[in-house]
Amino acid sequence: xxxxxxxxxxxxxxxxxxxxxxxxxxxxxxxxxxxxxxxxxxxxxxxxxxxxxxxxxxxxxxxxxxxxxxxxxxxxxxxxxxxxxxxxxxxxxxxxxxxxxxxxxxxxxxxxxxxxxxxxxxxxxxxxxxxxxxxxxxxxxxxxxxxxxxxxxxxxxxxxxxxxxxxxxxxxxxxxxxxxxxxxxxxxxxxxxxxxxxxxxxxxxxxxxxxxxxxxxxxxxxxxxxxxxxxxxxxxxxxxxxxxxxxxxxxxxxxxxxxxxxxxxxxxxxxxxxxxxxxxxxxxxxxxxxxxxxxxxxxxxxxxxxxxxxxxxxxxxxxxxxxxxxxxxxxxxxxxxxxxxxxxxxxxxxxxxxxxxxxxxxxxxxxxxxxxxxxxxxxxx
Numbered sequence: 225x226x227x228x229x230x231x232x233x234x235x236x237x238x239x240x241x242x243x244x245x246x247x248x249x250x251x252x253x254x255x256x257x258x259x260x261x262x263x264x265x266x267x268x269x270x271x272x273x274x275x276x277x278x279x280x281x282x283x284x285x286x287x288x289x290x291x292x293x294x295x296x297x298x299x300x301x302x303x304x305x306x307x308x309x310x311x312x313x314x315x316x317x318x319x320x321x322x323x324x325x326x327x328x329x330x331x332x333x334x335x336x337x338x339x340x341x342x343x344x345x346x347x348x349x350x351x352x353x354x355x356x357x358x359x360x361x362x363x364x365x366x367x368x369x370x371x372x373x374x375x376x377x378x379x380x381x382x383x384x385x386x387x388x389x390x391x392x393x394x395x396x397x398x399x400x401x402x403x404x405x406x407x408x409x410x411x412x413x414x415x416x417x418x419x420x421x422x423x424x425x426x427x428x429x430x431x432x433x434x435x436x437x438x439x440x441x442x443x444x445x446x447x448x449x450x451x452x453x454x455x456x457x458x459x460x461x462x463x464x465x466x467x468x469x470x471x472x473x474x475x476x477x478x479x480x481x482x483x484x485x486x487x488x489x490x491x492x493x494x495x496x497x498x499x500x501x502x503x504x505x506x507x508x509x510x511x512x513x514x515x516x517x518x519x520x521x522x523x524x525x526x527x528x529x530x531x532x533x534x535x536x537x538x539x540x541x542x543x544x545x546x547x548x549x550x551x552x553x554x555x556x557x558x559x560x561x562x563x564x565x566x567x568x569x570x571x572x573x574x575x576x577x578x579x580x581x582x583x584x585x586x587x588x589x590x591x592x593x594x595x596x597x598x599x600x601x602x603x604x605x
Contacts (some may be wrong), residue, residue: 230266236318238286239267246513251318256590306332316342321358340601367393368514368536369571394590400526401444409498420450423502428463431506432552443558456488499527506532507551528573545580
C-alpha cells in the first residue's frame with residue numbers, strides 16, 4: 225500500500241541531528257507535533273538519513289548534513305528538486321529572508337502555480353530593504369510581534385500583500401533540576417557548588433553582547449563571588465578573533481576560576497539547567513531567532529534571564545518573564561546582575577519565567593498554531 229501523499233512540504237535545512245540550529249530544530253518540532261491523522265508532512269533530509277519521525281515522510285535531497293550554512297551545491301540540489309518534483313498543496317519555506325531565496329522561490333512558484341506558499345522569517349535581516357526583497361509567500365509567519373509588524377510595513381504597498389501571522393516559537397518543556405541534580409551537573413562541568421553561576425550562550429560575531437558582558441564581569445566580581453561560563457558556538461570565521469580578545473581581556477579572571485570558556489557543549493541542556501541565571505544583553509537578534517531558543521529553554525528550566533532592550537526580546541521583558549537592560553551598557557548589566565544575585569528576586573523571576581514559557585512557548589502550542597494555518601490553506605475543518 226502506497227503511503228498517503230503529503231499535504232505540506234517543508235523546505236528547510238536538512239532535518240537531521242545535530243539539533244544545534246534553530247533553523248532545523250523549530251521545523252522539526254513542528255513536524256513532530258502536528259497531528260498525522262489530519263495532516264501529512266514531508267521534510268528534506270540527507271541521502272541515506274531518513275527522518276526519525278515515524279509519521280513524517282522523508283525527501284532525500286541533500287548531499288550532506290549541515291547547520292547554519294547550507295553548501296551551495298546542496299542549495300542548487302534543493303532548487304532542482306523543487307523544480308522537477310510534484311509539489312503538495314502547501315509548501316513551507318523556513319529561511320531568513322534574502323533576495324536569492326526569494327528569486328528561487330518565485331521560479332518554483334511559476335513551475336507550480338497550484339501550491340500555496342508559506343514562509344517563516346527565521347531571523348530578521350539587518351534592514352527593511354533586505355526584508356522586503358526576501359518576502360515572497362502568500363502567508364508569512366513571524367516569531368515575534370516586532371517581526372510581524374516589520375513584514376506588514378514593508379509589504380503594505382503591494383497589490384497582494386501577504387497574510388502575516390505571529391506564532392511564538394516553542395521548545396521542549398523541561399522541568400528544573402532538583403538541588404542534588406544541579407550539584408551533580410555542576411560537578412561534571414567543574415563548576416562551583418556554593419557560588420552563583422552565570423551563563424552566556426549568545427553569539428560572538430553579530431551583536432555587542434559578548435564584549436558588553438566582558439566589560440561588566442569585573443564590576444560584578446567586585447561585589448559578588450559569582451562564576452561566569454561562556455559557552456558559545458562559533459558560527460563564522462570571525463568568532464575566533466572575538467573569542468581570542470575575550471580571553472585576553474578576562475585572562476586574570478579565567479586564571480582565578482571566576483570565568484570559564486567552554487565553547488560548544490554537547491550536553492548543553494544540562495549545563496543550562498544547572499546555572500543560576502543567563503545573560504544575553506544583545507543589541508540585535510540578527511542571525512538568531514527573534515526570541516532566542518536558549519533563553520526560552522532556560523525559562524523552562526527555571527533559569528532567569530537578563531536580555532537586551534530594544535530588540536524582539538522586549539516581549540519577554542514586558543511580560544515580566546525576563547529582566548531587560550540597555551544594550552552595550554556594561555554598567556547597567558553589572559548593576560542588574562548584582563541586584564538579581566543579591567536580592568530575593570531570583571526565585572520570583574525563575575517562577576515567573578517558567579510560568580510564561582509554559583503558557584506561551586511550548587512546542588505543542590507552536591505546532592497547533594501551524595496546524596490551524598495549514599488546515600485553513602487546505603480548506604479543511
